[in-house]
Amino acid sequence: MISLEADVVIVGAGIAGCSAAIAAAKENKKVLIIEKSDALGGNATQSNVGTICGAYYRTFFEYPRIVGYSFSTAFLNKLTSLSVEKAPKNYHKGLYILSYEWSILQSFLEMELLANGIRIMKSSEIIRVDTKMNSINRLIITSGQESLEILPKAVIDCSGNGIVSQLAGLERIASPSYQSASQIFRVRGLLSDSEFSLNMSLKKAMSMLVKKNNWPLSFTYLSVVPGSLKNKQADFKITFPDTITDFDGTNNELYLKGRTSIETVFPFLTEEVESLRSASIENIFPKLGIRTLQRSKGKYILTESDVLSCKKMESGIAIGTWPIEEWQSDGNVSMEYFEPDDGYMIPADCLISFTLDNLYFAGKNISATTKAIASARVMGTCLQTGYAAGKIATCETSDGQKEMIALLNKELLFGNE
Template identity: 65%
Template sequence: MLEKSEIVIVGAGIAGCSAAIAAAKENKKVLLIEKSATIGGHAINSNVGTICGAYYRTFSESPRLTGYQFSKDFIQKLISVTENKKPLQHDKGLYIFSYEWSVLKKLLEQELIDNGIQLIKNSEIIEVKKEKSQITSLLIKINNETIEIKPKVVIDCSGNGIISLLANLEMISSNSYQSASQIFRVQKVNSDNEFSLNIALKKAMVTLVNENGWPQSFKSLSIVPGSLKNKQADLKITLPETITDNKETNDALNILAKAYVHEIFPSLTPIIESLKDSSIHTIFPQLGIRVQQRSKGKYILTETDVLSCKKYDIGIALG
């Protein structure tokens, strides 16, 4: 029964799935709520393609995994089922782990099943009831039905602080996001050298931006690290438009981003030899964005906390 859930987690992106799995391993009854039709958030639907925080920064050729307990265990499972077994050295001692979105999605889905987590997709929180600052219950709309749940714990992994917004709690707010990006996959790429192809892309985009009067942000077009394989590559372009909290505006930008891809890529194929036979395979449905609006907790992480990978005993995932 949904009503007997001890912990309700809102948002089934990487953070939400991680929190759900970690809580279930502590023998808690977990309900995971996702507003869309699929799990994984931007990691899957935008095909971000890389994980940057899995390894400590080092100039050694043998980087160590960060975190412990759940996070390290999950990364090791992902490594075991991923084609790229080793992290890629990126810049200034940063190591990144490259993954294929379909592999990550399959692993997350299996982990949710194995840990007995109730997952409800295409659902949304429509009301948060509280007494003073204490949340007492949630009203959840599932299809055309509304149910009330009184969990002991609510974890907001929605990415936009929806629980705090509905409960009128204090927020760390901003009207802007990081620059949005659109990732798309191309096929029939006649190159296996990611570095050389990236250089060719950069040179071509400088020329095309100057010739066509395109936005300067288009010069950032590059290959998602580790994605060049099997004659396919994922390309990422930064959009010039401002991202806001307005859904209609962002939906329109999502459509515009797809139009940008259809305008840009055909202009590249005559210029870059290794792309002369290439075509667009997939334009991933969601834009890559990161909201700056957050629920205000009892403690706000500092830059030092993050860089030192500081641990807290009160965390569910602990790492």
């Protein structure tokens, strides 16, 4: 069996995994990132969620301030320099979002990882985790027909599902049920240049069609992904009423069901909505958008009360600014806001394993309750937890780790000048 060594192994190349990899590589560490699918970006590109949320403070008065590290600012600036969208949009109640094109984000992530000397293994899946004396000493991955062994100094689980904890037999944070899944698909040939009026006509037509055809109520909330309408094409988001479980097979089934639903619903829409008369489906994105699954258990579990009270912590390594956003099975979205111009801190202990000394977490896999992760899962926050986990995982002593956490906290609060 081929054997590889790495200082930091990252599992999952979503937005959090890529941020973690870049942060660790900048500390001159040998970094390896393992990704199950054949592309980088996770939900951000494979489900094409289309907008970056949680990257700005909520504000009613001024141009929004970016939240987080200078890493987040540089990341967003570089991404916008490659994109058509150059500035964030006021989305709702003082919340700002940045639209992006999935293919640009995907190639940008690839460029950044390669520029930082990170070894990328796509179509590779972690299947076994061995531990010795409270540390991970070996990972087994399958890559194509081959099995490889990896000997890591530190592991950051950015799988969005606590896969490393699962394989190591550790407790994870499960929820009785998860938020509804949505599927995004691209439509071309639209005869509208206003997202507002397109959304109004979609809503009107779907309300009627849902009643007439006995479709799930959640289909009424079919909508345009904000900022995606351009050049006669737009991304549409449809939400499914089905319960999301921890069993992968169910979610694959749901994806197939999702495709069929879209193909069933769309012809009716083209008849009912004037601006869709000559429209067609260009693409149903490859990954069903599942908002959260199980999380890893860290030394601290972020709570709903931490989020809503904008709790500050000395060991805070990320600032969450997005409300608690939950997608119900009827397609409705509930939002629980906190004060504008404020945010809650995520302590480093949400990123550090409760049990294993060299295991860390980032992104939607951090140690948080169901309610708390409904805020902390957005990409602006994933950029920060990814970056912080990458830095913390490079420290080889507990004193070094404490110093790093203090530095990260200082940069969050005062900038890095």
